[in-house]
Amino acid sequence: MFNANRGMIDRAALISVSDTRGLEAFAKDLLNFGFKLYATESTRRRLVEAGLEIRDVSEITGFKSMLGGRVKTLHPLIYAGILASRSNPSHMEEIKKINAPLFDMIVVNPYPLPDESMKIEDFVERIDIGGITLLRAAVKNFTDVTVVCDPDDYDKILGELSSKGDVSSETRTLLAVKAMKMVAKYEQEISRLLSKLLLGRELLYLSYEKSENLKYGENWHQSAQLYVSQDSQGLNLAGARRPFSRPMSFNNFLDAEAAIWVVVDLMEYGFSSVVVKHRSICAAATGPTPLESLKIAWGSDPVSAYGSVLGFSYDVDKEVARFLSKRFVEVVVAPSFSKDALEILEDNRNVRLIEVGDLRKTVQKDYRFISGGLLVQDRDMGYTEASEFRLVTKNVFPKDKLELARFACLAVKHVISNAVVVAREYTKGYYHTIGIGGGQPNRVDAIVKLAIPRALEYCRRNGLKPEEVLRECVLASEAFFPFPDSIEAIADAGLKYVVQPGGSKRDTEVIEAADKRGVAMLFTGRRCFKH
DSSP: OOOOTTTOEEEEEEEEEEEEEEHHHHHHEEEEEETTEEEEHHHHHHHHHHTTTOEEHHHHOOOOOOOOBBBOOOOOHHHHHHHTTOOOHHHHHHHHHHHHOSSSEEEEEEEEEEEEOOOOHHHHHOOSSSHHHHHHHHHHTTTTTTOOOGGGGGHHEEEEEEEEHSSSHHHHHHHHHHOOOOOOHHHHHHHHHHHHIIIOOOOOOEEEEEEEEOSSSSSTTTEEEEEESOOOOOSSTSSSSSSGOOOOOOOHHHHHHHHHHHEEEGGGSSEEEEEEETTEEEEEEESSSHHHHHHHHHSSSSSHTTTEEESSSSOOOOHHHHHHHSOOOEEEEEOBHHHHHHHHHHTTTEEEEEEETTTTTOOOEEEEEEEEEEEEEEESOOOOOGGOOOOOOOSOOOOHHHHHHHHHHHHHHSSSSEEEEEEEETTEEEOOOOOOOEEEESSEEEEEEIHHHHHHHHHHHHHHOHHHHHTTTTESSSSSSSTTTTHHHHHHTOOEEEEEOOOOHHHHHHHHHHHHTTOOEOOOOOOOOOO
């Protein structure tokens, strides 16, 4: 095949793979395109058994595999054929003198990574030397050599060979970067495992790729960018599909992240909707249908819902889209959007859509950057089952309010501490928040100045009698009450049911105050601070 730098010459490829997906078909096609194929021992054996004409690398080196397989391709004649620049006359003269074959393609992926449970003598045998070195060499000379580390790229390569007679420079560039990423990830993982096994020290490597520049950061004077994780195994808000491709702000992403974790917690209730602003929930609701769930959540705090970020546990249909089309919403995060919904929402220029897919693919770790370091914790998922709540008062907590209490706990865990939530069962088996108080330095302010006034406002706005509504609601706190004053404030408002973690030194005083004021109280044993 003609190459501008080399003219009409035979082409050669070296193959040494552990991932054998599609290998035989790919090698056969390369042979049909005129490539001479060289392979290491085990790879060659597989291809020969498939009836293909494959040369052993020992034909180049003059040596069979050595030291039990530790040395296969580490030889000047092989690396000269990879690293020689076709446009450099002195390189080509040296290649001619040593009679080394020029490799146009390197098809290599390393051994599977060792397992940290292995004995160290077995571990080191799994550390790839030759494969990684071949990849690095091919990357260094990517202008002349196509480096293939992933079977998923076989079809693209064959397509270009068929249509263009060669692999394009654009594709070679992309493949080189991909190969170097594989090398870097492999080396990082080996160093991490060795550090843990030999020194007892744990290393953490995080890899991100810049996706886009954002218009500005949290404020107008701050620049901002979005980076997408290269290792994400679960929910991936940063890399999620965004219908309409409308630009997202820094704060949009923060609020969308907050919203999606609320609906992950609430999806066990079926159709759940959440309204978020400034990374804290304004309202949350469950419902018998998506539209009902959304209407109830929106109506729980319509003032805050204006210009908010919405999170849904359900796929957005045309009914939900029609509701949203008449309202100002910044972002909607959902598993997916129907075709009809997209057609309706396309005319709403203000809304940005994020399609995150399966909500069950959760991420188990939570990372927080601090100056000079990183905090890592288990993600706070779900909540204690209602059947495990413990009644601590003489006043009885009705069994038919246990799930309402649990819903309130799931909601309050997503409110910035100190936080309380007043929740209501608006129809049998479906719940919503009517008063939320959060981000306060003390719990009494969250109750007296925020949650209860908002619950009262909800009642007035909907023509409901506050005393009739509040006595059927449940108030949940994300942490224990340190003093009885919180119970006094709750009882003064007419609330009869409280759920909290317990664990205060003054639990006995708090329980006595609840009994005295006719408040039934549950302890869950699970605190849910949010900072």
